[in-house]
Amino acid sequence: MVKSVVGEESQLKSLENRLFQSSVPSQVGIIIGKLSPNSDRGFVYDLIPTPLTDGGSPACALKSEPATREEKKKGTRGGKSSNESPPSIEIDSDWVAEHARQVSRMLMGGMHVIGVYLWAPESSFKATSPSIISQTVRAVARAAPWYNDEIDERLLIHISYSPSRWICRNVMVGSGNMRPCDFKMGKLLASLQIYRCMYNFDIRLPVFKDGASDSGTFKNVLRCGIARHAKELESAKALVDGKLVAEDQHITSEGTHNVELLLPFVSDAYTGASSSNEVAGLVVFTGSICASAYLGPKESASQAICDLKGDIVSSMRSRLDIICDDAEDKVTMASDHVGESTGDTLAGKAIHQLNLQELRKPYCLTFPRRVFVPWQSGIFICDYLQPMETFEDLKDRCKEMMAMESPIENSEILEPETEAPSIMAKSFWDIIHEDPTSAVIESKNTTKSTERDYGGKPKSSGFNLVTAIFILVLALLLGYATIDFKPVKPAH
Template identity: 25%
Template sequence: MVRTVYSPEYCLQYLEQYASKEIFVIGLILGQTTSARENVIHLARTPDEKGSDSASEVSYSSDKTDLLKNLLSVSDAWVADHAKHVTRMLPGGMFVQGIFITSDEDIFDDPNHFSKVKSILNYMYKALNVDQYMYGNCPYSNERLVLHMSTNTKVLTCKTVEVGTANKTGLMKPVEWKFLPKAQQWQRLDCYYEFDEVYPVIVKKSGISVKHQFQQILESAHKTIESSVMFIDGELKDGSEALEQLIKKKKPKSAVTKTSQQEVPKSMHVSLFVPFENSLPETVEYLECDGSIHFSGVVSSSVFMCPKATISEAITAVKQDIIRSLASRFTMHCDALIDDNLLPEEKVCFNEPPRRVLVPVGSLYLCDYLFPGEAPAEALLSVRELLDLQITEADVVCDVETPADTSEFDALDRDASSEELLATPQEASQFMYITGICFAMFVLVVSILIHYYDSIVEVIGKLLSRT
């Protein structure tokens, strides 16, 4: 059975725009794969590479200083780095599905060019697989799309190439690509997940690694979210049911008209509940720490699913979105630090990772992240460089997350007076130990009173009768 991919018609116009100029272009295919359908949402041209001595120094710029002439001159690391940056902007359930190319070469029949295509895709696969919490690679398939438009004949060809395996033959499979004249329908699911956790900090000889601390927070958050139960509009749904069935159930029969069918479905509210037994550790260990990280805030999640997708697929996408968003912010925050080996002199240190904003792409939204003090105009630069889109500042939705309230931290003085308010690790453990004994004694007294309640009442009755 031939694999079928659906994409909006403007993707065809996007390809023709570059093919008509008879120039070589390579870029990313962004989309969503579900059990019912595979949709492409956008094609994003990879920016032209600026000269650098190492792959770790790559930086994107709109300056066309080093235009690529053909496929063989493409840097595998450059395209993979582009894929990593774009993955941060994708909501849960959406992935980089492959690459597109406009050129005058026949990339499928020429052995050298086809070998280069496989090299790029495999390098991208390995790069995206490094951070498991970024969910860079689609878990449903190891096949990646390769879309090619000839600048000479304007013929469009799409095939799949398997990645991440020991198979060196690189078997190609044909793909039927369908362009839709109308905008695709998407079901939006919104979730606000609140974090309020305290994590221990242990200072080693090498100091405190901020990246290591954040990695531990991600591991804990991942376990918690994976164990949670998802409710849609306050109800627990059957995982095998399609989202479009929920939409039909909510509509009264009298409202099923031609006009109502053309309306955009309303957003579904998603709530995640963590079972109590999964919120407690299996074993409790005594741990003397040098400090703690209070991780607090609300993560805004907006996921867009094909209406034919199942509830189970929607659940997975929402959970992916929350973890991917955290992983993206932590990575950006650590990259912005001057020294990752951070041991602040202050007793209280406040850090605010970037907040999420939404940017429109077709009939749905992707996201970007703004650091404290940055204006929405900063998002326009990322969208133009990474997604090859032109939007205005008014298009950026900035109110999905509000800046952090730092008033309680500003009230703390960074002097000796604030140091007196903070107990040492020994004092803190002693306080918790004493509190535990008092609470245990209280529970013991109450249990004795309950156990001997009848006997006590009888004795009191006899004493009262004598008087």
Template identity: 25%
Template sequence: MVRAIYSPEYCLQYLEQFASQEIFVTGLILGQITNSRENVIHLARTPEEKSTDNVSEESFTSDKQEPVKNLLGVSEAWVADHAKHVTRMLPGGVFVQGIFITSDEDIFEEPNYFSKVKSILNYMYRILNSNRFMFANCPDSNERLILHMSTNTKVLTCKSVEIGGPNKNTSIKPVEWKFLSKPQQWQRLDCYYEFDDVYPVIVKNSGISVKQQFQQILESAHKTIDSSVMFIDGELKDGSEQLEQIIKKKKSKNNTKTSQDLPKSMHVSLFVPFENALPETVEYLECDGSIHFSGVVSSSVFMYPKATVSEAIAAVKQDIIRSLASRFTMHCDALIDDNLLPEEKVCFNEPPRRVLVPVGSLYLCDYLFPGEAPAEALLSVRELLDLQITETDVICDIETPADTSEFDALDRDASSEELLATPQEASQFMYITGICFALFVLVISILVHYYDGIVDFIGKILTKS
């Protein structure tokens, strides 16, 4: 059976505008794979390469160079860097599924060009697979799409190729690409996941950086979120049930008329089982400080209505972790000092907050640092997604300013003004680092020491009653 891809009609118009002008273009295919259907949501042109010496997080702000005129001149690292930046903007359940090309060469028949395409895809796969929390890859498949439109014949061809494996003689499979004249319906799932956790900081002889500590926190957060149970609109659903079926049952229960419109959003709640919230083992360690995370991470995921509850669960959990990883990376890149703990100080820090940007009939996201205006999001959207939107299109209120009264009280009680660093404009998600030598160890010790006694005491009371 031939693999089928469904895409909005404007993607065809997007390709035709380059082909009609006989312009060589490469770009990314963004989409979602579910058991019921595979949808492409957007095609994003890769910006012209601006730096060949050092491709980094700041590459897309470097000085421009001469445009690449054919596929052989494309830098694999540049396309992979574009994929990294774009994946950060994708909600859970949406991935970079491959690349598209408009050119006058037949990339599937000429060995040098096809070898170059595989090289680009394999490089992109390795880069995205290096950070499973922020980037990740398409689930359960190593096949990637190659979409080509000839600037000579205007013929559109799509095929898939397996990447990431040792087999050099990779088979090419045909793919049927179907353009939809009507906008694709999406089911939106909104979740607000609250963080209020304290993590110890233990500085070893070799030291520890902010990035290293954040990686450990991501590991812990991923374990917690992955073990959580998801409720949709306050109810626990069967994992094999389709989102569309849930809506139909609700309409039938409420005796509503036969409207085909899906509700704008489903509310998702994540609950962590108590036994999974406890550490497996407790070590008595003297920590050098602590990081206190406080705030709410906003998650908005868009799923094909025939997707199952299990697929929606995976997408929501992935979205929260991807958002955390993206913020941590951006925050670390903005730091001047990579030292985790300042001496004798408590520091208030604010990772960037999330905003939504429209792409067709759904939303992708971007991140703004404190003090940045929606205009800042327009720059990355235009550069990375090749979209022309206005400031009014950017939804900035999904994460509101946080309540900092607790930390203001700490500031008032401090004997020295230097004890608390001056906070910037508050955002919904923040963390605080500080010195906490004995307190954290004391609390853990008390809990571990008395936990078994408390359980036995409660058991005896229940037995007598």
């Protein structure tokens, strides 16, 4: 259980100064930090305000409740105004949760959305029902879950400006109970260690014929495959800077630490089924992921490895969610404009609704590419670029989601993934009984490729055989002619 919390002083004080200068009566946002199950301390790296809703209104406001009849009578007798009861805090929990979901995709390993903060006077905070606040915290926890989440706790930070003070509470997500915890500020970001890993993967997933109507959809097949791969990844060993490290070892050297994950040889549970008549097709999910994790000075190397593994799995899931969200948006736009094409559809279905059991032709899709964006004190966040997106789209998202005010130079954005992960879905016919047409095409392509490799021109094998026979016959005829027409020597 979290008993004490340390916040990054530079970031938190900067936010407090901006809030005082803006004179906004209330504000809600999310907390970026880290809570470890092995420690009773929490770390807060930054507070990110939730942007305005689609309607242009803030996600948090102070609302004055109308005075009851008894309060009016008391106010009249005492000669006081009936409007002296402090306003309560009104929060758009769904909008805050959606903001948390979007931001969680942009965080590297070792960083999470760990709670909610409120900017409001203390009187308004006390006038607000605790259930409203805990409901917001619970919505954020569900929208932005952690990899292997073992903690049923999130933080609530109340920044009061009347009087001016910071109050931190530990909220139990399940029950909604709140407990105060110690809070202080210090320097955190400058002491974080960086661990980075280039992870190559090749996941092959069978599509079964007898599955339920929705179990063979593109979205569900990939989700199950990622979950299965995440379990295999848990047992992977790691080399840090080329050396095998112990679980409780602490690495004190500075700079970026390169990690290589070694997956054990495991028996594929689907190998037997892949050759039977239960399989309708195959999905190949392959690519390279540049994973990154940030570790505190007192954490062991095993925690960094765990955070890296979590970053890999989270990156896979985030890319899948982005593709599905984009497909849903296109379907919505198409329904609003009858007759328009949704773009990424097949047989009238969006990508996430595509039933792979019905697929009869190979289908290939490229996933969004991960890029790194500088954030604070040498720390990077990430974003994902679709094939048609540019750095300008990325900058707009960082400004809106992460409240980044400083301009981002294109030269500062890192692109460690040269090629984005992709999937290919093949039908059962193409896998077990190779399509003769595709085999002929492949054979032709191979022949042409071989000829190009040697710098020659396409030649006919039949023509070469006839030429060889012709030359052989010609040689024999010339031989016989030489013997027949040989001059006879005169007899002596």
